[in-house]
Amino acid sequence: MNPTITAFEDSPDEGRGQARDMRVRWALEEVGQPYRVRLVSFSDMKQPRHLALNPFGQIPTFEDGDLTLFESGAIILHIASTSTGLLPDDPVPRARAVMWMLAALNTVEPPIVEREQVGYWEGDKPWYDERLLLLNDRVRxxxxxxxxCLGDAAWLEGTFTAGDLMMVLVLRRLSGTNLLEEFPNLCSYVARAEARPAYQRAFEDQRAVFTDRHRLIRP
Amino acid sequence: MNPTITAFEDSPDEGRGQARDMRVRWALEEVGQPYRVRLVSFSDMKQPRHLALNPFGQIPTFEDGDLTLFESGAIILHIASTSTGLLPDDPVPRARAVMWMLAALNTVEPPIVEREQVGYWEGDKPWYDERLLLLNDRVRxxxxxxxxCLGDAAWLEGTFTAGDLMMVLVLRRLSGTNLLEEFPNLCSYVARAEARPAYQRAFEDQRAVFTDRHRLIRP
Incomplete structure (x- = not known):
């Protein structure tokens, strides 16, 4: 039986690959693991069935036999550790690849998400414009x-790893801000990753959830 | 040769165990691995020698033979994966323990750090009081x-794991806010972890950096 992941039934980013199921889809495509998707609404995510999978009521979750996981980083570490293609075999580059995954999640992502959220949570507050400037500097x-660190290299540690996968998707969250464009080698890095066949398959699959639904609702 | 970690020469928290070297010290104590500490000043952390270890100019770093790591989560995953005592052997609880580590770092910690930083970065701004209320709710x-999820259990997944280690240290960052006190079982959870001999050895060692320095400066 193939593993099952959850994703948004109605993607808030309209299928632009910003939801965190994209991380897991891409990882599964890189290792060649077929999977099933259960779509959940915002209301489903607050129900006991989903909260039993993720107490914080978020997507993605991952179910495979008697293993249930939430937290995209943990799901990708599990996939990467139990298959071939996302982590080097040699212990030193393997530990470094995991390090870049954690750096993406715990050092690079927090100011990017904070900058993104200021629009949702504080867009109507008198301090919005001034905070946005502060947050842009924190992201820079x-x-x-x-x-x-990346310099002219293709990937952070020689070959493509789960560390690049996570870092690229964290950087893609800056889409529309013009901040990434200040760093041309990071733009090329993201473009290089987006050209991978596994990325493209994952992207098309998450996009289809939006376009199919859109087609059904407005025929 | 034992591994070497870096820690603040002059701990901004005055030895209260809030700096991220505490995470690595505690993990090393749990697995019984002796280690050496190189203390760095804020100025050292911006110099090429330290930036070669961590491009983001932060502590802790970890050096062991030809392996160099930064990012406390990655260092702990490395320690836990290469020794006994922080992750169960059975694959299912092992993946779940890693999941809680990632949940601590990527779901629970970001709003706690954001709430902490509002005081440093925005304490003089007219919006400070109103934002603090918003951030308290995000932490809750x-x-x-x-x-x-924890309920009456001692630990998140049966036995103590690296997931508890990380979660407890993330929760300890709320010290002084009265937010943790709204959740009595989380307070007991933190106290239970703080009573572990490995925690106490790590805590005393990081505290000694502050007290020894304090003694030298003001004899």
Whole structure:
């Protein structure tokens, strides 16, 4: 039986690959693991059935036999650890690839999400414009060292790993802000990842959820 | 040769165990691995020698033979994966323990750090009081599901794991806010972890950096 993941029934980003199921879809495509998707509404995510999978009421979740996981980083670590293609076999580059995954999630993503959320949560507050400038600078303080570190390399540690997968999807959250464009090598890095066949299959599959639904609702 | 970690020469929290070297010290104590500590000043952290270890200029870093790591989560995953005592052997509880580590770092910690930083970065702004209320609610929205999930259990997945280690240290960052006190079982959970001998050794060692330095500066 193939594993089952959950994804938004009605994607808030209109299928632009920003929801966190994209991380898991891409990882599964990279390792060649077929999977099933159960779509959930915002209301479903607050119901006992979904909260039993993820107490924080978010997607994605992952079910495979007697293993149930939430937290996209943990799901990808599990996929990467139990298959071939996302982590090097040699212990040193393997630990470094995991390090970049964690750096994406815990050092680079938080200021990017905070900057994104200021629009949702505080867009009507008198402090919005001034905070946005502060937050842009906090994001730049993560992007500049990352860009120096990547330099002219294709990937963060030689070959493509789960660390690049996570970092690229975190950087893609900046789409529409013009912040990533200040770092041309990071833009090329994201484009290089988006050209991978596994990325493209995952992207089309998550996009189909939106376009199919859109087609059904407005025939 | 034992591994070397970096820690603040002059701990901004005055040895209260809030700096991220505490995570690595505690993990190393749990698995019984001796280690060396190189203390770095805020100025050292921006110099090429340290930036070669961590491009984002932060502590802790970890050096062991030809492996160099930054990002406390990655360091702990490495320690836990290469020794005994922080992750169960059985694949299902092992993946679940890693999941809780990631949940601590990517779901529970971000709003806690954001709430903490509002004081540093925005304490003089006219919006400070109103934002603090918003951020307290965002923290509660993480603590409430976590508290329901833990219930009356001692640890998140049966036995103590790296997931508890990370979650407890993330929750300890709320010290002084009175937010954790709204969830008595989470307070007991933190106290239970703090009573572990490995925690106490790690805590005393990080505290000694502050007290020793304090003694030298003001004899």
């Amino acid at each position: 303080r993560r992007l500049a060292p990352l860009a120096r | 929205r993480r603590l409430a599901p976590l508290a329901r």
